[in-house]
Amino acid sequence: MWALVSPSASPTTDPSWLMTRRSATTSLMAAPPASTKTSLQQRLSDHARTHWPQLAGVTVRFRGAFAYVDGQLPNGETPPLMRLRYGGSAARWGFATYLFSKQGYEDAVLPSGAFAGLPEDALDCAAGLYLSDPTP
Numbered sequence: 001m002w003a004l005v006s007p008s009a010s011p012t013t014d015p016s017w018l019m020t021r022r023s024a025t026t027s028l029m030a031a032p033p034a035s036t037k038t039s040l041q042q043r044l045s046d047h048a049r050t051h052w053p054q055l056a057g058v059t060v061r062f063r064g065a066f067a068y069v070d071g072q073l074p075n076g077e078t079p080p081l082m083r084l085r086y087g088g089s090a091a092r093w094g095f096a097t098y099l100f101s102k103q104g105y106e107d108a109v110l111p112s113g114a115f116a117g118l119p120e121d122a123l124d125c126a127a128g129l130y131l132s133d134p135t136p
Contacts, residue, residue: 029065032086037062039090040119044069047120054131058123067093067119071127082126084119095122097129 032040041060048055048071057072058081067084083105085094094116096105110117110125 029086030088031062031064032067032090036086036090037067040067040084040093044119044123047123048127051124052127052131055127069123069126071130079130081130082122084122085116087116091118092116093119093122095125097126 037060041058044058044060048058052071054073055071056074059070059072059078061068061070065086067086068080069082069084070078071081072078079100080098082098083096085096087094095108095110097108098104099106107115108125109115110121112121
């Protein structure tokens with residue numbers, strides 16, 4: 001479905017009109033393939049089990065090019081930790097942390113200084129904000 005940004009705008013009356021595509025399936029970023037989705041869940045689960053004993057596990061859900069990662073706490077709570085953005089490589093993901101103060105995700109920089117990297121590094125960064133930091 002195509003819609004004008006402004007209902008009164010048209011190509012003849014307003015030269016600044018814009019068309020936007022309103023569809024959950026249309027995106028400039030491709031969604032990760034099924035094998036990458038499975039791999040990401042396994043990688044993050046293994047990493048959490050090894051490095052974050054405070055977590056009972058992690059849950060990953062996908063929407064388009066994004067992977068939303070929630071921590072599973074022993075008491076049953078599942079707080080959001082981070083959002084990863086697929087950029088075409090299973091080894092390199094964009095990173096955003098969940099900020100409870102704004103109840104949303106904010107693009108973040110990994111400790112390496114990069115805006116994208118290994119999903120395990122992103123998990124360490126996000127979990128480190130909310131859980132006591134384990135000894136490496």
